[in-house]
Amino acid sequence: MAVLKSIIIAFVTLVAYSSLVSADATPKGTKNDTQSAVATFTQGVTGIITFQGYYDNTTKKTSTVIKVDIHSGLNNHTGVYPYHIHVNPITNGNCTTAGGHLDPKNVTDAYTCAPPNLVACQLGDLSGKYGKLIPDSEGKNKTSEVDEFLSWTDEAYSMLGRSVVIHFPNGKLFLLYR
Numbered sequence: 001m002a003v004l005k006s007i008i009i010a011f012v013t014l015v016a017y018s019s020l021v022s023a024d025a026t027p028k029g030t031k032n033d034t035q036s037a038v039a040t041f042t043q044g045v046t047g048i049i050t051f052q053g054y055y056d057n058t059t060k061k062t063s064t065v066i067k068v069d070i071h072s073g074l075n076n077h078t079g080v081y082p083y084h085i086h087v088n089p090i091t092n093g094n095c096t097t098a099g100g101h102l103d104p105k106n107v108t109d110a111y112t113c114a115p116p117n118l119v120a121c122q123l124g125d126l127s128g129k130y131g132k133l134i135p136d137s138e139g140k141n142k143t144s145e146v147d148e149f150l151s152w153t154d155e156a157y158s159m160l161g162r163s164v165v166i167h168f169p170n171g172k173l174f175l176l177y178r
Contacts, residue, residue: 035152039164045073047140049083049164053152064150064159066126068143070166074135079169081133081141085124085150086163098163101125104156123149123157126164133166 039049047070055062074081086098101109102124113121113128121129130145151157 037160045166047071051159064147066145066147070141072139074139074141081166082127083133083166084126085159086165090163098165
């Protein structure tokens with residue numbers, strides 16, 4: 001049994017998939033070049049969160065489309081579920097190894113993330129930037145957002161090799177039985 005700092009419903013490690021071949025796996029070349037990473041949830045919550053990176057050769061900027069498709073498991077229909085990118089992958093099934101939120105600018109939890117000042121948010125605070133996951137009557141959620149701050153190349157700002165955590169609405173401690 002492991003006690004977690006917050007209620008973790010599901011966890012995954014992001015793995016990159018790319019249609020490009022390059023040493024640093026960076027979207028390069030044309031406006032249509034893409035790279036993607038997929039977080040697959042299979043315990044408690046089922047579904048996927050896809051990160052699709054687009055490189056615009058004209059503006060020299062990368063943006064990331066985040067698509068959430070939760071099939072089941074968000075069963076508290078009166079609650080909303082925060083979700084974040086955490087700094088570490090989950091190792092040996094121990095959810096506490098996820099560490100804190102991805103926060104390369106050291107914003108900390110003291111700052112309340114909210115639009116329109118997304119640049120001041122913790123990089124991994126997806127629910128702060130785009131809203132918490134709100135389930136429908138069947139415990140599902142489907143949404144899509146565009147993030148201008150996640151990076152595919154700068155390791156400190158990248159979501160690759162990290163974990164995505166969906167927390168219960170009440171934030172109480174969770175006992176994970178193995």
